[in-house]
Amino acid sequence: MAKLDENRLFPVDPSTRTMAADLYASVRDLPIVSPHGHTDPRWYAENAPFPDPAQLFVTPDHYVFRMLFSQGVSLDDLGVLRADGTRVETDGRKIWRLFAENYYLLRGTPSRMWLDHSFQQVFGLDERFGPDTADRFYDHISECLAQPEFRPRALFERFGIEVITTTESPLDDLRWHRMIRDSGWPGRVITAYRPDPVVDPEFEGFAGNVEKFGEIAGTDATTWEGYLQAHRIRRAYFKEFGATSSDHGHATARTENLPLSEAVALFEKALAGTCTPNEADTFRGHMLTEMARMSIDDGLVLQIHPGAARNHSAPMMALHGRDKGFDIPTRTDYVTALKPLLDAVGTDPRLSVILFTLDETAFSRELAPLAGVYPSLRLGPAWWFFDSPEGMRRFRETTTETAGFYNTVGFNDDTRAFCSIPARHDVARRVDSAYLATLVSTGRLAEDEAYEVAQDLSYRLVKKAYKL
Template sequence: MSSQAYSLHPDRLFDADSSIRSVARALYQEIRHLPIVSPHGHTDPSWFADNQPFGNPAALLLQPDHYAFRMLYSQGITLESLGIPAKDPMTEVEQDPRKAWQVFADHYHLFRGTPSRMWMDHAMTEVLGVDQPLNSKNARSIYEHIDAQLKTDAFLPRSLYERFNIDVLATTETAVDTLESHLRINDSGWKGRVITTFRPDSVTDPEHPDFAAHMALLAEQTSEDIHNWSNYLNALRKRRAFFKSTGATATDHSYPTPYTTVLTDEVCQNLLTRALAGTITGQEADQFRGHMLVEMARMSQNDGLVMQIHCGVFRNHNQSLFKRFGADKGADIPLKAEFVHNLRPLLNEVGNDPNLTIILFTLDEDVYARELAPLAGHYPALKLGPAWWFHDSPEGMMRYRRMVTETAGFYNTVGFNDDTRAFLSIPARHDVARRVDCNFLASLVCEHRITEEEAFDLALELTSGLAKKAYRL
């Protein structure tokens, strides 16, 4: 490693105006060391169940991170050269992680000005002790430094969880997951709190690629005849109860649109039959998904699980890439979304229940001020999730705060969640969110719209209080 120290600037993301920056610094110092509450994400629970060393720098930092390789792919760099596994075992994929890391380092300049650069720099400097910016010349030495670190007990998953000061970490599993890793974590005596989230899309969306296989598993696991509408719903209730018994506090539902509808049992039975037979049309699949969101909300009223709805994304837009490498390869693109009409059936059914919590996420920023903030500012059951995915960035977070706060306030939002597969980016993402929120609050103080005392109170709420309350943690 270099003798010349390299570090992140302490005032990063704070306003250039000295008055705002001064208040932001003070707010940040108050909350910077608070425990991390991560109520929604996609890290692998087996990491914490097995507590084995991570493989190598490329496998940990590069190959699971679709933010990283989508940028590289856009510049003509193949996923094969990065060591991304292909569906066809005959495909020639780079097997040497050092060579994949070198390709990453050779093109690290492509990430200038992006949140990926901030997260990666934070992970390398603050977590892994790298003291120089990554480039082509030092790629090998930085790789060897990180590789050596990962072989030590200090970098085991549970050690990092404790070092990151994580209070609770939620993963996400399909409705038919055995939750074997979560059960082993719960039985291990370890004090870390890693909980699951119920993700039923593969058994509520007839167009999901795993629908047929997972419906068969659902029937087997619950001893219910899933061909019968009433029994199918009961099977889902049983799985929700199982997830809740292991520690789950929330569900998650990801559809292209927030369309909802309320259908009769007779119509639902007909759609279910056609879905299981594989003869359901696209329009009928929309109807099935729309009604199932209402059913999931009704079940949340009964079992208390918080309901998350993520929508507004066209998944696997690059069909060629999907065929060769599968899902989650950086080819998901934001979609236009409409909530006022689409959510009305669901909200007329359950939206006035103050004991139900439905958290909305979208990739369509245009609806923040026009639709989502007014809806959440009225219906007791609704809360707004933070800026998500492509908008999980300094500019995206600031746009979100500016567009929703005046109508929905702060207390109809739920703080921050990192929604990540990249474990080492968790402290970086939360640090960015804390800095942006402190900067926004500081601007309100300097404009005399809130007092400093109120800003300190809000900083605490945005860091952990709102997330704990919303997710019942």
């Protein structure tokens, strides 16, 4: 494999390409701010070596193993955890060879770009990865992982990460965050409040989760007032460990603002397990509005990540559990769905809501116009299936004309794959530089403004939006 092309993702027109390269050079080495993701805080707490290359690159990365599974490669053979916490295949080298045999399946995907970047920039491997080089890669990466400079904290510092946010359930005791804080290590790893297990009546074990929720918070969460108080208590606890945001992964963007009696009655049905699907969605929608009210009080930024039919395969959900690549984008309505929340609190200057979507048709039609007028709304970046050069470019093209740059929040990598973090931010900075260069070359933005916006998109906007 030749070294990565220094001009990758830049325009082909020579003058615009030069401008893009110059803009990129001005932001390339800025610190990484990662305000939403799913890396394991235990990595930073224990600072133990990563076990082997397969567990670093393959088993935690659903972008990788979902593609291989689509071509008939078993998740068991790739060492992906089962729902009971066990693995069928535990031989890292065997998993790695299988990965290498099927690496060609990732051609043209963002995953291929991220992996090639990681192999070269993190581990100094310039050869093309595949079956013929699999063992050399495995041996070299394994040797690196045994060295102190490849432990999680050292890589955190080497990657230039200023702050990274993990995502925890309110049932989590945050022990790893406590260990990080008590260790004296200066790396900033903070948490985010993700209450899905106790706000979604369709989440497995909901009633038991709510009971445990109350026990942890020291209140009776099986009463409506006690339930809301438990959220306030746990949110405050999460803030002690740096939380500046909550995060909500609902199936839809539906919000509700129910009268008290209806909210109480629905809560009681949820605890009894008798909610219809529509009633469960109504309850989730009402809780988004309750969370928004709490955000006004405690300052946590409210993130809404709707529009995924999560765990689409029932058999795979039963066998391997959640977050194993079987989440599929769906059509999402925002104009009607968000109106109850926006009518209740949407013009309150103390509220900050960051909206994400997996329905790209909503950007120009709904999301950009909403964020372009409501002071509480900001647009999250191209996310998940659209965390790609093309998706990022489409995001800028379809939102800037209505929402501008300053109703967006920069970039976040939203990843479980640690070594992909610098690669993903590099792609975002290249794509934004290319877009800004195009605006300059077509007379829509002054050159000095482009350099300022590049800094904003790469660094300043995310810090402001997430109160970091």
